Amino acid sequence: MNTKTNNKDYNLVKIYYYVCEKFEDNLQFRCQRFSNNNAPKLTDQEIITIYLFVMQHHGIFKMNKIHQFAREYLLDWFPDLGSYQAFNNRLNRISCAMDLFLETLLSEFAPKECAKNFSVLDSMPIITCSGKRQGKVAQEITAKGYCSTKSMYYYGMKLHDLGFCNAGRLPHSEQIIFTPACVNDLSLYKEAWSEIENRTFFGDKIYNDTGLFQNMKHNFNSEMLTTVKAVKGMADVLRKFDRACNDLYSRAVSKIRQPIEALFSWLIEKSDIQRASKVRSTKGLILHAYGRIAAAFITLIF
The missing domain is CATH 1.10.10 (Arc Repressor Mutant, subunit A)
Incomplete structure (x- = not known):
């Protein structure tokens, strides 16, 4: 044989x-x-x-x-x-069991070398149809949203990923949450992850919220580091004065965040999860979302 x-x-x-x-x-x-x-x-x-x-x-x-x-x-x-x-x-x-299966898979096979106090986070679209059409599939868990990376409107869901940093490798997903596409990344972060204690998060500028950051530092000893977001109405002379410092800081944060973008590329290659246009029911979409991610991460058991 x-x-x-x-x-x-x-x-x-x-x-x-x-x-x-x-x-x-x-x-x-x-x-x-x-x-x-x-x-x-x-x-x-x-x-x-x-x-x-x-x-x-x-x-x-x-x-x-x-x-x-x-x-x-x-x-x-x-x-x-x-x-x-x-x-x-x-x-x-049996689609209702796939979320628990994925959760178990991720928790049991987390690499020991992961930095448990450093996390990266981001989101990516799961597209059921383009924004030019009216979405009619799984309307209770989908909505119309905008993907800035692809510069497109679409109907579907968002995959939100919180991953442990893993130096020199792809981050390991600590938790994956699916929401309707209209849910803002910052809103999801506030609801699901902002009260995690003793953690440093690295995110895009969409997660920037000064009031939230102060509360996290004071109550949970955690902080969010994001790329610098331009302030509306700031004088041009002040913007130029801070540019060198802001650019250097943003590049440093982006370098730490880059592996989660590579993780999304790997997930798309291994599961083709972004394309859900063939799904015809709510249960089918739930199976598509959790099942395909589980299929990608099943390699962890070998």
Whole structure:
């Protein structure tokens, strides 16, 4: 048997073992069945394993292609695979467990060398359709927003990432939160992370809020360092006077922040998460968001 086949089989078994372990711990309580069909031949653990393995190991992201690959190459492992419609419905039904699975994955495999008192944070768009159209999918968790990086309006969600700094490597995500696209990054930070104690955060200028910074320093011994934001109405002579200092400071903060942008590029490459235009339901979008990120980070278990 060749090495490539061995690696594939090892990865499949390793993912299945981890999913079963976490399912027994807590995931099962998110997908309990209260019907006569509470013990299907193809288990929830097998469904999740197929979904994660095909994306992680083979880079296939479309649901019908995942099912097609499983039918052609994994039927010896999963003989009760069934139809594509049933496979898709089952995955959507257990989408509610994927956020807990991702949270567990990130917490259990955090690298020991991470600097737990230094964090970088940023956001990126998950696009269900362009801003020129009216978004009609998963309206309860999506909205219209603007992405300054891409200079575009869009409908969808935002992925907000808080990551531990890891010198010379990509930051490790401490927590990932999805919000409607209209939610401001600073508002999310105030609500979710501004009360973390003894932490130094590095963010973009959108997180700049002097009053908040003073409160964080006084009450939680934490601080946020951001690139310098221009002050409206400042005299030109004063702006030029401070330019050298501000530029040097902003470059230093940006250098520390740069790895989280590299992390987003890696996530897009590994999961194609930004493109959600094929999603047709709220459960499908939840599965898309948490499932694809989990598939990218599943490499941590190897």
